[in-house]
Amino acid sequence: MKILITGANGMLAKAVINEFKDCELICTDVSEVTNNVENINTTSVNNFQAVSKLDITNLEDVEAFVSKTKPEYIINCAAYTAVDKAEDEEELARKVNSIGPKNLSIVASKQDATLIHISTDYVFGGAKSIDEAYVEDDEKNPTTVYGITKLEGEKEITKNCNKYYIFRTAWLFGDGKNFVRTMLKLGEEKEEVNVVSDQHGSPTYTVDLAKVIHDAIEKQIPYGIYHATNEGFTTWYEFTRKIFEMENIKCKVNPVTSEEFPSKAKRPKNSKLSKEKLLNEGIHIPTYEDALKRYLQNS
């Protein structure tokens, strides 16, 4: 199986590369914008060392790269993920989160490749009753530039190609800068921390999401949009308490409201995603507590 992984230096991509390490992988990322197709290095790798430059916002480059390397699957891990910064950088966020997936979907369709794309709970506004989890077809009402541009990316994919999986995930932790790592550091440094207790969702281990992607390909589940987070729901406050409990960190955790902890981008209060559709395809994903335990053991 030949797979192109974009955004290969990112947090999720590291887990995806590891999950698919026995496949023929072509890993790409952007570090500077290149318009020179001749300069693209098309190294195919069977490990995760070599990353070639490919800016997904440049259609010509994507077209040239994909027609040359001919992957059967494209796993798009590239994204503009700085949620607060996106409020001031709408144009760049739109280029990466909307134009990028558009380019990949056009090219995937031309080359008859399957596109696997990652989206987010932020496509929903979060206003749904906290007792209910969002299902895939629920009304979208993103309130942040990040959420709006990610939703645009989803729409481009569903318009431009037929062979796609879009996995909406949330609250990722893994090999990179993430909430768990931040809290572990704060917990060691401080005597108490304030953590938001009115945003509900599911922390998700990149390793488990990568496994879902693998299972979906292996089982050839129907193309479409799926919610894919770890099982179980919590709040950032309760999750922090769980992290400290597992690591025996004595730091006190104080619950605060979103209003008491303001951020530039307004986070959804309800980020709960129902996994029923994925479960109906026979794909199970572990609980976030189980995932956290494995993450802490491995890092």
Ligand SMILES: NC(=O)c1ccc[n+]([C@@H]2O[C@H](COP(=O)([O-])OP(=O)(O)OC[C@H]3O[C@@H](n4cnc5c(N)ncnc54)[C@H](OP(=O)(O)O)[C@@H]3O)[C@@H](O)[C@H]2O)c1
């Ligand atoms: N992190 C979360 O909590 C979370 C939650 C829900 C959904 N998601 C989604 O999950 C996916 C993976 O997220 P992540 O946290 O692993 O992201 P990440 O660590 O920020 O990685 C994204 C990668 O994309 C690269 N990139 C940016 N612009 C690019 C371009 N024009 N062409 C090619 N590559 C480009 C970035 O490079 P630079 O670093 O050099 O810019 C980075 O290596 C994304 O689709 C994200 O929206 C994430």
